[in-house]
Amino acid sequence: MTVLIVGGDYIASxxxxxxxxxxxxxxxxxxxxxxxxxxxxxxRTELVVII
Structure with missing residues (x-):
């Protein structure tokens, strides 16, 4: 299960x-x-988060 985060600079939290x-x-x-x-x-990307 993969999550892709697009954008954002500080995403550790x-x-x-x-x-x-x-x-x-x-x-x-x-x-x-x-x-x-x-x-x-x-x-296997299940979620894309766009910031």
Whole structure:
């Protein structure tokens, strides 16, 4: 189960809360680079958080 967080600079506390809900893998894309809009979602992504 993967969670993708898009945006945000300081997400440590958000990562802790998501991990407490049982999600094993958390990936963070800061969204500042042009190449991010062409990336594919990580495998088994169940939740996308946009900040």
């Amino acid at each position: 958000l990562k802790q809360k998501i991990t407490a809900h049982g999600y094993a893998r958390i990936e963070h894309w800061n969204g500042r680079k042009k190449g991010f809009n062409k990336r594919a979602l990580p495998g």
